[in-house]
Amino acid sequence: MGMTPVYICTGFLDSGKSTLVKETLMTQEWIDPGLTLLIVCEEGEVEYSPEYLKENDMVMLQIEEESQLNSTFFKNCMKNYHPAQVVIEYNGMWKLDTLLGMRYPRGWEISGIYSTVDGTTLDMYLMNMRNMLMEQLMESSLIIVNRCDRNMSRAGFRRALKVQNPMAQLIFEDLEGKIIEPSEDDLPYDVKGDKIVIDDIDFGVWYVDAYDHPELYLHKEIEFIAQVMLPRGIGANMFVPVRKIMTCCANDVRYYGYPCKITDGTKVKKNEWVRVRARFEYESVMYKDTKQPVLYLEELTPAEKPEDDVVFLG
Numbered sequence: 646m647g648m649t650p651v652y653i654c655t656g657f658l659d660s661g662k663s664t665l666v667k668e669t670l671m672t673q674e675w676i677d678p679g680l681t682l683l684i685v686c687e688e689g690e691v692e693y694s695p696e697y698l699k700e701n702d703m704v705m706l707q708i709e710e711e712s713q714l715n716s717t718f719f720k721n722c723m724k725n726y727h728p729a730q731v732v733i734e735y736n737g738m739w740k741l742d743t744l745l746g747m748r749y750p751r752g753w754e755i756s757g758i759y760s761t762v763d764g765t766t767l768d769m770y771l772m773n774m775r776n777m778l779m780e781q782l783m784e785s786s787l788i789i790v791n792r793c794d795r796n797m798s799r800a801g802f803r804r805a806l807k808v809q810n811p812m813a814q815l816i817f818e819d820l821e822g823k824i825i826e827p828s829e830d831d832l833p834y835d836v837k838g839d840k841i842v843i844d845d846i847d848f849g850v851w852y853v854d855a856y857d858h859p860e861l862y863l864h865k866e867i868e869f870i871a872q873v874m875l876p877r878g879i880g881a882n883m884f885v886p887v888r889k890i891m892t893c894c895a896n897d898v899r900y901y902g903y904p905c906k907i908t909d910g911t912k913v914k915k916n917e918w919v920r921v922r923a924r925f926e927y928e929s930v931m932y933k934d935t936k937q938p939v940l941y942l943e944e945l946t947p948a949e950k951p952e953d954d955v956v957f958l959g
Contacts, residue, residue: 658687682706683703686708716749768797856937925940
């Protein structure tokens with residue numbers, strides 16, 4: 646008996662859940678051949694036509710009350726349909742914990758939680774229903790904010806979300822449904838001035854962006870907290886200020902940082918926590934032909950180890 650994946654799509658009414666199911670989830674190559682059981686927990690605007698359900702080998706069940714979703718219901722689903730996978734289009738006003746704590750039939754396993762947010766109402770939700778919105782998004786691995794005016798400020802929401810759910814992949818779509826490529830306005834810190842202060846939580850964001858877009862940081866002063874690493878053979882006038890970065894999952898945590906040149910004889914001790922002020926340059930260090938971000942130390946002061954010493958890339 647194989648595993649039956651359960652996919653949960655959540656979001657408030659008319660935030661685009663059915664579109665997410667049809668255009669994103671059901672088009673993935675990991676959707677198994679065989680029957681898909683679709684459990685819809687509210688009546689949305691985009692209906693599933695009988696033709697669509699037939700073409701995609703889907704059976705749709707509609708649920709009116711939250712209390713109908715219980716282990717007996719799912720057991721009956723298993724008995725009656727033996728689905729290859731289950732897709733639950735969940736009601737955004739119901740508690741997600743109900744589904745997460747559910748006793749599912751043997752072999753059923755939650756394999757993905759995806760969320761949609763309507764960009765036109767995002768500010769209103771953040772102001773008036775922030776906790777309710779965040780509660781939905783806390784467990785999501787993918788969050789699509791659709792119908793975004795391209796001028797809306799995305800950084801505030803990205804930041805609020807990343808504090809709650811650092812692992813989520815966040816995608817913004819414009820009014821035409823096209824993905825908005827991240828720009829410097831999406832960064833959680835301001836890169837417009839000559840000095841950039843990187844908060845603890847944002848080290849991973851900066852680490853990736855500095856590699857992809859060094860021109861944003863060139864010749865500027867960067868300030869952040871990090872741990873001193875002295876890799877073998879690095880030379881007396883260099884160290885690497887690093888942070889532990891979780892790349893994809895809890896088992897994959899590594900140290901990342903860029904080499905920092907010491908020009909004034911400052912002494913560093915392995916593993917100590919420091920606040921680094923340095924000038925950002927882009928040049929070759931180890932290998933003649935390869936350029937990379939390099940820091941030139943301006944000031945080093947002792948620092949406290951951050952409360953959470955693991956940061957995230959996203």
